Amino acid sequence: MRSIWNGAISFGLVSIPIKLVNATESHSISFRQIHVTDGGRVRYRKVCELDGEEVSSDEIGKGYEEADGSIVPITDEDLAQLPIATAKTIEIVSFVPADQIDPLQMDSAYYLAANGATAAKPYTLLREALKRSRKVAIAKFALRGRERLGMLRVVDDVIAMHGLLWPDEIRAPEGVAPEASVSVREAELDLADALMATLGEVEISSLTDEYREAVEAMIAAKAGGAFEPSEAVVEPAGGQVIDLMAALENSVRAARASRGGDGGGGGGDGGEAEVTPIRRKAATAAAAPKAVGGKKSTAAGGRGGAAKKSATAKSTSKAAASKSAAKKAASGTKSTASAAAKKTAAGKKAAPRKRSSA
Numbered sequence: 468m469r470s471i472w473n474g475a476i477s478f479g480l481v482s483i484p485i486k487l488v489n490a491t492e493s494h495s496i497s498f499r500q501i502h503v504t505d506g507g508r509v510r511y512r513k514v515c516e517l518d519g520e521e522v523s524s525d526e527i528g529k530g531y532e533e534a535d536g537s538i539v540p541i542t543d544e545d546l547a548q549l550p551i552a553t554a555k556t557i558e559i560v561s562f563v564p565a566d567q568i569d570p571l572q573m574d575s576a577y578y579l580a581a582n583g584a585t586a587a588k589p590y591t592l593l594r595e596a597l598k599r600s601r602k603v604a605i606a607k608f609a610l611r612g613r614e615r616l617g618m619l620r621v622v623d624d625v626i627a628m629h630g631l632l633w634p635d636e637i638r639a640p641e642g643v644a645p646e647a648s649v650s651v652r653e654a655e656l657d658l659a660d661a662l663m664a665t666l667g668e669v670e671i672s673s674l675t676d677e678y679r680e681a682v683e684a685m686i687a688a689k690a691g692g693a694f695e696p697s698e699a700v701v702e703p704a705g706g707q708v709i710d711l712m713a714a715l716e717n718s719v720r721a722a723r724a725s726r727g728g729d730g731g732g733g734g735g736d737g738g739e740a741e742v743t744p745i746r747r748k749a750a751t752a753a754a755a756p757k758a759v760g761g762k763k764s765t766a767a768g769g770r771g772g773a774a775k776k777s778a779t780a781k782s783t784s785k786a787a788a789s790k791s792a793a794k795k796a797a798s799g800t801k802s803t804a805s806a807a808a809k810k811t812a813a814g815k816k817a818a819p820r821k822r823s824s825a
Contacts, residue, residue, distance in 0.1 A: 472610055473582065474555040476593065476619075483589045484582040485557070487610075490627055491576050496682050529612075546612055557608040557617065557628070565603045568618055571637050574630035579619070590626070597621050605631075658715035665722040 472487035500509040512521050530538040552558055557579075581590040597604065597620065604619035606628070616631040688694035 468578075470580070471577075474557060474608070476579065476590075476606075477552075477556045477558045478589070478593055479559075481589050481592075483593060484586040485590070486580045486582045487628075488578045488580055489575075490578045494676065494679060496679060496686075551609060551614060553607045553609045553614055555609075557606045557619075559604045559606045559619070561605045562597075562600060562602040563605060564601070565620065568603065568631070569637070572616075572631040572634070574615075574632055577628045577630070578622075579626045579628055594621055594624070594626050597626070655711060655715065658712065658719065662715060662719050662722060665719055665726070667726070 468488045470486035476483040606617045
């Protein structure tokens with residue numbers, strides 16, 4: 468890969484000669500501007516405003532426009548002589564945990580390649596130190612006429628550098644969040660969690676630019692004269708959400724069905740996805756109490772049982788009263804018989820005393 472900048476990493480008193488290489492590339496399809504009537508290409512010509520003549524690239528320099536419209540010429544030599552240490556040096560200023568870097572600051576990415584055999588040892592030292600510390604290095608460097616902020620981290624066996632925007636270049640998100648106060652229920656969060664779990668994770672490397680592939684196929688077909696335009700199948704855009712719970716439940720079903728019922732690693736069997744509906748409050752009468760422990764309920768239809776128990780209790784009471792009366796009668800009879808026997812005995816004893824003396 469062709470280097471775009473040569474310099475050194477300043478790691479304390481250690482200097483590591485490196486070459487800066489672009490880590491990314493654009494695969495976007497570019498189009499040319501053409502004249503619609505005849506297909507001729509439309510080009511932009513660089514013309515000097517003073518003499519009206521077209522100028523070539525080697526005649527074009529840089530200049531700063533003042534408020535009054537006057538131009539101050541700036542040369543590459545002027546920029547190279549600026550009294551800054553980062554003109555040809557990536558100066559490491561600190562080491563911080565990676566999670567302290569706001570992703571909003573991320574800009575272009577570069578690979579740092581060791582420049583020469585003497586750079587291999589200190590390059591490897593810095594790489595291994597970054598690995599062991601599990602931190603990233605914050606550095607300052609100058610590129611394309613301006614000083615920039617950078618973050619150094621390890622990618623495989625290479626030190627990569629991400630250009631960072633300066634903190635004052637990040638706009639505050641004023642007026643972006645919803646102004647209305649909205650509350651979210653636990654049930655809605657549960658369904659959102661279920662949808663996230665169903666969608667699961669995906670390998671970023673498996674994602675492709677389907678739009679670019681379609682454009683390439685169209686270009687190839689038109690170039691071969693076999694292009695037949697067809698109506699694009701556009702999914703209807705979702706309208707206003709009326710029932711958020713129903714929309715979430717349907718989303719979970721659709722996500723599970725699209726993944727064959729596995730729920731994004733949820734261990735499904737590939738059948739139809741099931742979603743347990745959220746219980747909603749209903750204005751219905753309370754159900755009759757259930758029987759507990761096999762005993763009959765007395766709330767509904769139990770009055771007959773209570774009547775039977777009452778009748779049984781009454782019968783038992785009457786029987787007990789009859790028995791008590793019989794015992795009393797028997798006791799009275801015995802007492803009467805005993806009294807009569809006693810009177811008879813007394814009469815027999817008293818009879819001899821009535822005999823005449825003659």
